[in-house]
Amino acid sequence: MSDFSGKIALVTGAGSGIGRETALFFARAGARVACADINPDALDETLGFIRQKGGDGIAIPADLSTPEACEMVVAKTIEGLGGLHHAFNNAGVAGSFGDRLWDADGIHRTLSINLEAVIWGMKHQIAHMVGNGGGTIVNTASIAGISGNVGTLDYTAAKHGVVGFSKAAAMMYGPQGVRINIVCPGLIQTGMTTIEGRPITEAGLKKLSPVTGQMGEPADIAEAVLWLSSPKSKFVYGVALPVDGGFSIN
């Protein structure tokens, strides 16, 4: 694991699943971590785990579905911890499905949290990093960001948007010292994939994790995020990295 001592990381969606695990990974690697999430109790729990292991961080409760909230989270990180070196824009919701596939409110919610929050977060993260010696940003897309065969509409649109926006930003801001990449999880065991009444079927597992036939773990994604955030990947720009049990093999 790379050493992130003296570094400050911001993780959104840190109350659960992939975000929580990545916040713990950053803390274990020595970073101080700003943890943002809509769920304050879950955030407190994440901070508790970080402190139990001797780490340090702050909790920033926020509903990231507005540009103002995204700006506030970056400002509170800088104010509370004294800077920002690494951002992981990861908060997300499952898209609209079933009889809500074309529901206008549902589509708006999916796009605002899964795509627009990444855009508005990056706006303020980049502005700070460019003026303060650079940094890294990793955004969570999905296999739905690189394939149209995941069975969702608005979620697929949002995640393709994350990939496209991040690649263009990587090109634009890389020369100014901000290195931007994307992680594309396959099926990972988290709150999002264990929703009651919507269990993953054997056929779904076979389709989405064709090599392993198993869900991945949040730690599989956290490992990739820390690598993409570390100097070990210093020659890697604008990559949409699948971590997906073989889904994207073609």
Ligand code: NAD
């Ligand atoms: P999760 O539900 O465990 O975690 C998502 C977190 O985001 C939760 O803590 C939730 O409270 C937070 N969140 C939701 N809406 C928010 C809002 N408006 N403002 C702030 N925080 C909010 O799910 P996860 O699987 O850990 O998801 C993390 C990311 O990974 C998401 O972007 C998701 O789309 C992506 N992803 C997950 C999978 C998977 O199989 N689990 C696959 C591909 C991509």
